[in-house]
Amino acid sequence: MNISTSIWTWVMAACILAIFSFIYKENPIYRFAEHVFVGSTAGHAIGMAVGNIHRFGWVPLTTKNEWHFIIPAILGLMLYARFIKGYAWVSRWPIAYLVGNGVGLSLFTSLNSQAILQARATMMDLIVHDKAGKFLLNRTFDNFLLVFGVLIVLTYFIFSIPQNGPMKKVSQAGRWLMMLTFGVSFGNVVAGRISLLLGQISILLTRWLGVI
Amino acid sequence: MELVPGNIFGVWAMVVVSICVLLVVYLTKEGKFLVKLRRIAGLEAIEEAIGRATEMGKPVHFSPGIADVTGDTAPQTFAALEVLTYVTTLSAKYNAELIVTIRMPNVFPLAQEVVRQGYLAAGKPDLFQEETVRFLSSEQFAYIAGVLGIFTRQRVAANLMIGAFWAESLLMAEGGSQVGAIQVAGTANMHQIPFFVAACDYTLIGEEIYAGGAYLSQDKVRLGSIASQDYVKFALMASILVGAVMMTAGNDWLRVLFVK
Numbered sequence: 001m002n003i004s005t006s007i008w009t010w011v012m013a014a015c016i017l018a019i020f021s022f023i024y025k026e027n028p029i030y031r032f033a034e035h036v037f038v039g040s041t042a043g044h045a046i047g048m049a050v051g052n053i054h055r056f057g058w059v060p061l062t063t064k065n066e067w068h069f070i071i072p073a074i075l076g077l078m079l080y081a082r083f084i085k086g087y088a089w090v091s092r093w094p095i096a097y098l099v100g101n102g103v104g105l106s107l108f109t110s111l112n113s114q115a116i117l118q119a120r121a122t123m124m125d126l127i128v129h130d131k132a133g134k135f136l137l138n139r140t141f142d143n144f145l146l147v148f149g150v151l152i153v154l155t156y157f158i159f160s161i162p163q164n165g166p167m168k169k170v171s172q173a174g175r176w177l178m179m180l181t182f183g184v185s186f187g188n189v190v191a192g193r194i195s196l197l198l199g200q201i202s203i204l205l206t207r208w209l210g211v212i
Numbered sequence: 213m214e215l216v217p218g219n220i221f222g223v224w225a226m227v228v229v230s231i232c233v234l235l236v237v238y239l240t241k242e243g244k245f246l247v248k249l250r251r252i253a254g255l256e257a258i259e260e261a262i263g264r265a266t267e268m269g270k271p272v273h274f275s276p277g278i279a280d281v282t283g284d285t286a287p288q289t290f291a292a293l294e295v296l297t298y299v300t301t302l303s304a305k306y307n308a309e310l311i312v313t314i315r316m317p318n319v320f321p322l323a324q325e326v327v328r329q330g331y332l333a334a335g336k337p338d339l340f341q342e343e344t345v346r347f348l349s350s351e352q353f354a355y356i357a358g359v360l361g362i363f364t365r366q367r368v369a370a371n372l373m374i375g376a377f378w379a380e381s382l383l384m385a386e387g388g389s390q391v392g393a394i395q396v397a398g399t400a401n402m403h404q405i406p407f408f409v410a411a412c413d414y415t416l417i418g419e420e421i422y423a424g425g426a427y428l429s430q431d432k433v434r435l436g437s438i439a440s441q442d443y444v445k446f447a448l449m450a451s452i453l454v455g456a457v458m459m460t461a462g463n464d465w466l467r468v469l470f471v472k
Contacts, residue, residue, distance in 0.1 A: 022360065031361060040354075044351075045350045079321065098281055101282065103286065106287065108222060110284055111229065116470055120471060126459075147456045156417075159423045160247050160250075186409075189407075193382075
């Protein structure tokens with residue numbers, strides 16, 4: 001056993017154990033760690049924001065005469081108008097600018113990456129042969145499942161057409177298919193989370209207690 | 213101006229989709245086209261959740277996810293804010309205490325405005341308090357630590373999570389479950405839905421959150437938008453089927469066209 005003598009390793013271990021104490025129940029030690037965590041990250045974010053304003057706004061504006069940086073600076077200041085009685089409406093303009101830009105920028109990328117490229121990737125051979133012309137049953141089954149699985153699941157997400165008769169059956173099949181996929185995904189991620197837990201325990205045992 | 217190879221089809225598709233959306237929205241708005249959405253159980257459960265919180269005299273928690281108002285996940289944040297409008301209206305109607313927790317600084321003024329306007333529209337502006345909408349932290353796990361603290365200290369009776377969530381989804385859903393809150397969750401981040409399905413009472417899967425605003429408000433413009441998206445989905449489904457059949461026949465024309 002080789003217990004760490006570094007004060008910061010002790011602080012780290014105490015924070016990990018304090019957060020883990022929530023597993024038992026909410027308690028003052030967890031509450032303290034929570035407030036330190038939330039407070040320190042908020043403080044860090046403010047520090048980063050001030051640093052960014054200085055680095056990407058103030059410096060180019062004052063030393064490189066890049067005057068166009070005055071626009072985001074003004075928009076940023078307009079946000080604070082919400083604290084001035086009678087002028088709160090001014091703060092809506094930078095928000096509108098931000099939202100408009102966000103929507104505009106994501107319009108093409110969303111359609112392209114989430115619809116067009118996905119549809120293209122689903123256009124697959126439904127009967128697969130190898131180079132020698134031999135029929136491949138496994139690959140054929142995989143491709144059938146993928147193509148018709150996507151079509152069935154998409155039917156579930158049709159909202160404006162009444163789901164009666166065959167449409168309802170297909171939609172329900174889509175729901176079951178999704179649940180099956182979610183089950184597999186859940187198992188995979190739980191395994192991943194256990195490895196994260198092991199990582200934290202490993203840190204405590206090696207860097208703090210030095211037993212392994 | 214020249215279109216970048218690889219984006220040509222995408223740009224034209226965007227133009228066609230936009231025209232389709234505008235046309236259907238126009239026809240719906242003019243009353244020439246009637247849209248009725250199918251039942252979405254998760255959205256209907258929101259009223260039940262808020263009603264239960266009111267009966268218990270405990271607060272309702274709402275999280276619009278942890279995404280910003282820019283980027284690919286921004287539509288999820290906007291969808292969440294639309295649901296927040298409905299949640300605020302119901303909270304005002306039942307006099308239930310509402311707590312909205314925020315991770316992204318840019319979302320904070322939007323959420324605050326939505327809640328303030330919601331209370332105003334319901335004729336109860338006095339219900340809006342500065343601490344109704346709370347910015348916790350822009351750091352993902354500090355945000356969730358703060359949310360868990362609120363859950364346990366204020367014993368929330370209803371936990372509504374609509375928006376883009378990542379690794380914190382299960383932590384939040386589990387925290388809500390531990391305090392016995394009725395939980396309605398929804399996200400379009402498919403990798404997080406399994407956790408919501410496992411830990412929540414009702415789950416909105418993927419695109420159901422986008423339909424939320426239209427479903428809850430029954431606003432004609434939004435209903436038209438959802439209907440037009442359904443037609444685009446039909447077109448994509450047909451393309452996939454035709455493309456797969458063509459590929460089987462040894463013709464990759466449609467597949468190549470999609471990346472032109």
